[in-house]
Structures are given as structure tokens and as C-alpha cells.
Amino acid sequence: MIHLITGGQRCGKSEYAEQLTLEQSNKPIYLATSRVWDDGHRARIEAHKARRGEQWENIEEEKALDSHDFTGRMVLLDCITLWLTNIFFDNGEQDDKSLEEAKAILDQILSQDCDWIIVSNEVGLGGHPGNEVAMRFNDLQGRINQYIAKKADRVSLVISGIPLEIKSPNKKESF
Incomplete structure (x- = not known):
């Protein structure tokens, strides 16, 4: 099972993901991908x-x-x-190389016999980025979210702490 949970910054998606995970397992893994960028991020x-x-x-x-x-x-x-940010900057901000690396890693981990709840951000919902690098990253993030969503059994969008089901096994897709 793969469940993608996406939404804007500070919308409650991590809390929702944690709640769902604990409902499904009494000893889950929390796979944290963040680098410490500054003191605010450390907090x-x-x-x-x-x-x-x-x-x-x-x-x-x-x-x-x-x-x-x-x-x-x-x-x-x-x-x-945050994981994609690490890949993007470690690859010298190369979009295509970063996308291919991310897809290869995702293909590897999502083929494992386990259940996933994956948190991501809809960075494109926020306004137009102020520079070219940020715009390219937004595009990269949008492409990887689409890639995961296609593989996912369920997709939820969290808005103001309220999860909305976008894709589920019981819901017919209309692409």
C-alpha cells in the first residue's frame, strides 16, 4: 500500500500522516529526510x-x-x-539528473514488500517563485509528486488540517 499525503506548508499533513501510520502499526518506521539548513529549520x-x-x-x-x-x-x-531538495542541490541544481535519480530511488524503495505513507508538499500552490532556481525546483517537485501519485493506492490533500481524499481504491479516476 502506498498513500501519498500532500498539501501546503504547515497545513497539518505530517500530523495526519503520523496519526494514520499509528492506526496501522504499533511499531512503525519514521523515515526523516531533512538536512539541517539553519537554526530555524533545526527548531x-x-x-x-x-x-x-x-x-x-x-x-x-x-x-x-x-x-x-x-x-x-x-x-x-x-x-x-526535503529529500528532493537534497538531491537537487547535490546535483548542482540539474533538473533532469535530479528527476532521474529520484525516480530510480523511488522505484527501488516502493518495490519493497512494505506499506508506505509518504508526505510531500504542493509547492506550486504558494505563488510564483522569486528566482529561476526556485521555479525549476517547483517544476521538479510537481513532476515527482505526479510520479508518486500515479504509483499510489491513495492520495490525500490536506488543507487547513482537513484531509481530502483525491485518489482511493474505491474512487474511479477521471484522467
Whole structure:
């Protein structure tokens, strides 16, 4: 099972993902992808950690998600946007190279026999980026979200703390 949860910044998607994960497993994995970019970001990471209880097995992995075996586990991956940022900047801001690397890693991990709840951001909902690099990253993020959504069994969009089901096994898609 793959469930993609997306939405804007601070919309409540991580809290919703954590709740769903704990409803499905009493010992899930929290796969955190963030790098510490500055003191403000460090504070956000610490707030996320403080919210999690002891039932979580925490793995911090900036890029090499495919270096772990999650067979038989319930995994919350939080979040695709920060992970993709790491890939993008480590690749010298090369869009196509970053997209291919991200797809290859996703194909590897999503083929494992486990269940996924994946958090991502809809960065394109926020306004027009102020520079060319940010615009290219927005496009890259949109493409990877579409890639994951096509593979996902369920997709939810969280707005102001309220999850809306976009795709589910019971809902006919109209693409």
C-alpha cells in the first residue's frame, strides 16, 4: 500500500500522516529526510521529533533511501520535498539528473514488500517563485509528486488540517 499525503506548508499533513501510520502499526518506521539548513529549520526538526513517541523507529536519511530494507514494515516517509531538495542541490541544481535519480530511488524503495505513507508538499500552490532556481525546483517537485501519485493506492490533500481524499481504491479516476 502506498498513500501519498500532500498539501501546503504547515497545513497539518505530517500530523495526519503520523496519526494514520499509528492506526496501522504499533511499531512503525519514521523515515526523516531533512538536512539541517539553519537554526530555524533545526527548531522545526526538533518539534517534529518531540511530537513522536517511543513507538517509532526513527531513521534519518538525507538521500539514500534505497540503502534500507523495510520489508514487512509500515514506513512514514517525511518528506519528499526535503529529500528532493537534497538531491537537487547535490546535483548542482540539474533538473533532469535530479528527476532521474529520484525516480530510480523511488522505484527501488516502493518495490519493497512494505506499506508506505509518504508526505510531500504542493509547492506550486504558494505563488510564483522569486528566482529561476526556485521555479525549476517547483517544476521538479510537481513532476515527482505526479510520479508518486500515479504509483499510489491513495492520495490525500490536506488543507487547513482537513484531509481530502483525491485518489482511493474505491474512487474511479477521471484522467
